Amino acid sequence: MPKPQEIVLAEPRGFCAGVDRAIEIVERAIAKFGAPIYVRHEIVHNTFVVNDLKTRGAIFIEELDDVPPGATLVFSAHGVSQAVQQEAQRRGFQIFDATCPLVSKVHVEVAKLAKEGYEFIMIGHKGHPEVEGTMGQLDHGIHLVEEVEDVAKVQPAQTELLAVVTQTTLSVDDAAAIMAAVRERFPQIRVPKQQDICYATQNRQDAVKVLSPQVDVVIVVGSPTSSNSNRLRELAARLGTPAYMVDNAQELQPAWFEGAARVGLTAGASAPEVLVREVIDRIKALGATSVRSMNGIEETVKFPLPKGLKIDAATGLEIEVRKAPELGPGH
CATH class of the missing domain: 3.40.50.11270 (Rossmann fold)
Structure with missing residues (x-):
């Protein structure tokens, strides 16, 4: 093999x-x-x-x-x-x-529009601390939707003043599908001038879309609690490439690399480069002889x-x- x-x-x-x-x-x-x-x-x-x-x-x-x-x-x-x-x-x-600051931007928008009488639909994952923090900006008036099916269940007190916000670390594609359902049901809903999903989440997902077709397996470095890291693994798998997420190099399984000549490697926005380097060393120990970086956006924020x-x-x-x-x- x-x-x-x-x-x-x-x-x-x-x-x-x-x-x-x-x-x-x-x-x-x-x-x-x-x-x-x-x-x-x-x-x-x-x-x-x-x-x-x-x-x-x-x-x-x-x-x-x-x-x-x-x-x-x-x-x-x-x-x-x-x-x-x-x-x-x-x-x-x-x-x-x-x-x-990108989460704070969402909080500021919620506070500002709430003073104008708006209710909100929030696209996000129940129980995630970011969602709890954003929904906790108001005593009431924020309706959480996690998937397209949830949109039909939302019962706002009124629909004239309705706005939508999202968790910053979602799958761009999943959020777009839910957003489309929200806009179909509430055509007059106010949407953010710029999407709430953060630039780093977007850039890492875009990179995985380029990476996945080029490799036989994708490894994502990230902790199980990291929303954006989980989304990277899901995205690679959805694109048809076997994908695994590890907290550290010790979690790598040799069986994942059988028949995989080219290994794609990325890391969530909260994973330090030291962990990536340790994963590289471990994969080299399994036989890899070369490492190259894709061309990609250079972040200067x-x-x-x-x-x-x-x-x-x-x-x-x-x-x-x-x-x-x-x-x-x-x-």
Whole structure:
């Protein structure tokens, strides 16, 4: 049976600007205020990243009851509800919000249109922290749909003022199908000027669409809780290429590569490049002799850090933070 010969790397892959920013917020908070720093929910959905930050002094919690008085608290990249924000402020925590700015954009749009009397349909996955955070911007008036069939069940109080928003990490194709059903049922619904699905999710899915037909198997590096990573695996499989998602190189199964001369490799937006490199080494150990990168979009987006973490008030200097060397260049 032929062994893998070539590894083809998707471009772009791995960390996005929102993930880079969220991790840096935790690192800078630890550097400036000292450990421990409390983080509500996993800062991003990646086991390696979370465990790395734990070793440096981050404590991950789900309930604010677990945060001691006067502590420094970071909200995860997925965003939080108004109730969580208000409760955290009431308790007097020092708060840094690592919500991805593209998620915050959706929150701002919801708040703005709600003041004008709008109800909302949200396309997303029930129970995902980003969906809980967005739906929690209002007390009522947001109807969640997960698939096309759900659209027929939505019963808004009125249809004159109705808008649609989406989770930022969905499958572009799945969201388009649901959006089409929403617009068919509610022709006058207000849609975002720019789609809510984030640029990084779109770019990684587009890269997999190019990658999949060129290879015999696709490996996606990402944690099981990562929505955008799951969508990459599903997309490759839908395109007819066997596809597997792994949290790390140890999860690779030699049987996946039997008869697969060319292996495609990508990573979700919360997966660091160090994990990709370890997967490459493991596939090389199974026989692969060459690695090449596809041509792809070069992402140059960078989001600013929150006030209070940019400059050291005592010295007026930018705070330098030791980046984890294992995250590799550019990450």
